[in-house]
Amino acid sequence: MPRAVQFTRFGGPEVLSVVDVARPEPIEGQLLVHVVVASLNPAEVGIREGAFAQIWPADFPMGQGHDFSGVVAALGPGVTGFEVGDPVIGFAPRAAMADFTVIDASTAAKMPEGIDFASAATIPASGATGWAGVAAVDPGEGETVFVSSASGGAGVFTVQLARLRGARVLGGTSSANAHRLEGLGIEPVAYGPGLSARLRDLAPSGIDAVIDTFGGGYVDLAIELGVAPARINTIADYAAVSRYGVQSQGNGNAMSPEIWTALQDLVVSGQLIVPVEAEYPLEDIRRAYIDVATRHGFGKRVVRLRPDPR
């Protein structure tokens, strides 16, 4: 039987189970995808705990996971442009942690040769989030950009995409990840007390744009540093959006196969690195989300459902 991660009440990681489910059937316009890797995202912790129950009312049993890579297993009626066996990436809300998932074919992007399934699985959420945040503040050659959390899943994409624009990128991080960021061409800055002074020292002429990928006061800091609200983007501090009129462009603003393809092409050409910190088997789903909830690490954590088929 195909497996899927499900929970039947909101709560901690203990509510998660791997259960046998029926294989979904693709309807008109859909692809059935045999999932290879599903990406882990912190928002999924909040969904499981019930923090978003007003947006997505409890509809138990609920699944977990959003972005994934896999192989087309069947085509629904009317689908063109895909064949069984095509490697694809996609976004299946609360349904990616499963052996099989269905998505609209119009939302899927094919995987090019030269990208592995773990890296590809992280593109539709974290990759797109980085793309949207950088597009929002539009950094140019020679400008200085500060990314509040540079080492996280969204951060590692954000800093590299800003760097590719020719900007100098300062990335907030713990000391544990500083050297890894340097390896990506990013200047690490320790987060925590004294950050404002460190940023002023590093950029005495000022910071041109700030991309907040963590929340908890970084937009306030950007305003304090004199950054124009139009050149501040946050994916985590929604109160600051109404307070200051800053931007909040996230993965939903880059939810397109064309952008995902562009991101994958950057990976294939070696211009974009996807650090995958850990891969978990589906059976370790509770431990995987416990690790995600630590809010520490470098890059992405993913769940592997089966070996790369190519």
Ligand SMILES: NC(=O)c1ccc[n+]([C@@H]2O[C@H](COP(=O)([O-])OP(=O)(O)OC[C@H]3O[C@@H](n4cnc5c(N)ncnc54)[C@H](OP(=O)(O)O)[C@@H]3O)[C@@H](O)[C@H]2O)c1
């Ligand atoms: N709106 C959207 O479209 C969207 C999309 C994706 C994510 N998000 C949200 O954005 C946030 C980040 O997501 P993510 O996937 O990047 O999370 P993540 O991978 O869990 O981020 C973990 C990172 O946060 C860093 N960190 C811990 N404490 C920090 C602090 N005080 N200051 C700065 N960085 C700190 C850690 O660095 P060290 O290990 O070096 O300590 C670690 O690398 C989450 O709230 C998520 O829900 C929103």
